[in-house]
Amino acid sequence: MTTAISGRELALRRLVSFFVGMVLFAQAATICFTAATSGKLWLRLYPIVEYDMYRDPHKEGERVDASWNLEASFADGRKMEITRQMLGLEIWDFIGLMQGILNQHLEKQKSQLINLVRTRVPDSANISELHIKSLGLRVSRNGPEKIDAETLLTIPFPAQPLAATTPAR
Amino acid sequence: MTLSERWNNFWFADAPYFDLAVMRIACVAFQCFFLLDSQFGAVQYVLSLPADMYHPPVLMWALTGGTEPWTASVIYPLYWITVLAGFAALVGLLTNASMVVFSLCNLYLQLFIFSFGDYHHPEAIMVIGLLALALSPCGKLFSVDNLIARFRGTAPVGGTSVPLLDYKGPYAGWPIKFIQCFFPLMYISAAVAKVAYSGYSLEWANGYTLQYYFIQDDIRKVSPLALWASQWHTVIFLGQITVLFYQMTYFLVVPYPKLRWIYLPIGMGFHLANYLIIKAPFPQWILFLLVAYIPWSLALKKLYETRVLVPSPSAARETTPVEARVTS
Numbered sequence: 001m002t003t004a005i006s007g008r009e010l011a012l013r014r015l016v017s018f019f020v021g022m023v024l025f026a027q028a029a030t031i032c033f034t035a036a037t038s039g040k041l042w043l044r045l046y047p048i049v050e051y052d053m054y055r056d057p058h059k060e061g062e063r064v065d066a067s068w069n070l071e072a073s074f075a076d077g078r079k080m081e082i083t084r085q086m087l088g089l090e091i092w093d094f095i096g097l098m099q100g101i102l103n104q105h106l107e108k109q110k111s112q113l114i115n116l117v118r119t120r121v122p123d124s125a126n127i128s129e130l131h132i133k134s135l136g137l138r139v140s141r142n143g144p145e146k147i148d149a150e151t152l153l154t155i156p157f158p159a160q161p162l163a164a165t166t167p168a169r
Numbered sequence: 170m171t172l173s174e175r176w177n178n179f180w181f182a183d184a185p186y187f188d189l190a191v192m193r194i195a196c197v198a199f200q201c202f203f204l205l206d207s208q209f210g211a212v213q214y215v216l217s218l219p220a221d222m223y224h225p226p227v228l229m230w231a232l233t234g235g236t237e238p239w240t241a242s243v244i245y246p247l248y249w250i251t252v253l254a255g256f257a258a259l260v261g262l263l264t265n266a267s268m269v270v271f272s273l274c275n276l277y278l279q280l281f282i283f284s285f286g287d288y289h290h291p292e293a294i295m296v297i298g299l300l301a302l303a304l305s306p307c308g309k310l311f312s313v314d315n316l317i318a319r320f321r322g323t324a325p326v327g328g329t330s331v332p333l334l335d336y337k338g339p340y341a342g343w344p345i346k347f348i349q350c351f352f353p354l355m356y357i358s359a360a361v362a363k364v365a366y367s368g369y370s371l372e373w374a375n376g377y378t379l380q381y382y383f384i385q386d387d388i389r390k391v392s393p394l395a396l397w398a399s400q401w402h403t404v405i406f407l408g409q410i411t412v413l414f415y416q417m418t419y420f421l422v423v424p425y426p427k428l429r430w431i432y433l434p435i436g437m438g439f440h441l442a443n444y445l446i447i448k449a450p451f452p453q454w455i456l457f458l459l460v461a462y463i464p465w466s467l468a469l470k471k472l473y474e475t476r477v478l479v480p481s482p483s484a485a486r487e488t489t490p491v492e493a494r495v496t497s
Contacts, residue, residue: 012340013181016304020180020347023297027354035361046226046283047276047293051355052362053449057373058381066388090214091389093222096286112222135388139381143400 062139068098069133074126087116098132102152110155130155184342185466186309187334192345192460193307196298199456201255212248215285216241222285229280250274261312272299295453301344334466348461353420360416374413376406386447395447429462
């Protein structure tokens with residue numbers, strides 16, 4: 001590039017170079033982060049994200065944690081299945097909520113679940129406990145195999161609404 | 170040659186405006202459709218969620234300067250401004266201004282939707298691609314701006330006229346090259362994540378991993394094809410090895426562009442299979458693979474210039490019995 005360029009063009013080149021350099025550098029940095037730590041970074045810096053879809057390895061005989069069954073126990077002994085449709089959640093939000101509660105024991109997400117059940121499930125005032133159950137499936141060489149479902153966590157259901165409740169906007 | 174010269178020679182080499190216009194029209198048309206088809210529902214959905222599910226990413230936090238999400242009275246007008254800006258950018262009316270508004274509003278809407286826990290990968294490259302287009306002369310061709318300039322007589326006069334497909338400029342190529350460089354980073358990121366999360370081994374490609382995901386996605390998304398496919402262990406095992414190899418070596422397309430004719434069909438097939446089997450749609454990736462790696466102006470020029478051998482009229486008469494009978 002030996003031809004002389006105007007000040008306006010120079011400014012444009014600098015802007016473009018900054019944009020290109022910054023985005024490519026940031027994206028490359030996420031790769032180094034993933035390689036070095038296997039840590040989850042990507043939501044925080046969106047639209048620069050880690051492309052870690054389907055990244056976890058799985059083995060033969062492993063239980064398939066595709067989703068979970070949520071069951072409510074009432075004070076009078078009744079039991080009722082709570083579907084994600086009753087909670088008004090899309091599948092990914094339902095899974096995210098359950099994973100947060102099961103894997104990370106997040107109190108905030110427990111409160112969110114309790115508040116959703118309280119506001120969106122009929123007769124919720126009489127619920128005494130919530131049970132999160134696994135699916136009865138595992139992976140085998142020939143495809144899915146049925147196994148027994150297990151109760152993974154029981155959450156006591158408080159009689160009074162939790163303080164963190166925030167109405168939908 | 171200095172580093173700066175190499176940089177400028179790579180990013181600001183003359184390139185056809187035609188390819189850039191194709192990229193603008195394809196990406197903006199897709200994003201307008203995506204906004205109208207699914208994003209309105211997504212906005213409605215997140216607005217129905219409790220505010221304590223709001224966890225803004227860093228950029229969202231920086232843009233809004235607070236932890237409270239914007240309300241419906243702000244988000245809905247912003248959504249319609251985005252759609253309007255998109256249609257203006259599509260037809261090339263005040264192209265750069267429209268593209269800036271369109272790309273920034275899309276970025277904001279996406280950040281807002283992803284602030285409520287649910288997040289997906291395919292949208293990110295579209296947001297980045299639109300930002301790149303906003304900084305480029307993408308309205309130089311096939312735009313209302315271009316028509317207005319011609320009517321007003323402000324279009325360049327006195328220059329030499331060139332065929333449309335040969336019309337080139339120094340700023341027409343960088344957005345396409347940028348996407349060409351961005352794609353390998355996405356694929357390497359995907360491959361590195363698989364290796365790193367397997368304890369820096371190739372354990373991920375054991376066949377069972379993808380069988381597991383097929384079963385999982387059948388339950389999550391109701392995909393009978395995934396359930397059927399989950400029984401073919403050996404085929405899946407070979408597929409996993411292919412995926413890892415593809416993602417790790419895709420970067421070779423940048424220094425060796427001819428390799429695109431091998432990698433592009435494999436990538437398209439891979440993303441289409443993902444969509445059909447596990448209902449993981451990556452239409453943005455397919456779109457960018459098409460607009461960034463296929464040199465459309467060159468392809469059209471070659472197609473136009475391709476010559477076919479036609480038999481001469483006399484030779485044709487001699488060799489066609491029906492015609493021979495008619496003439497006799």
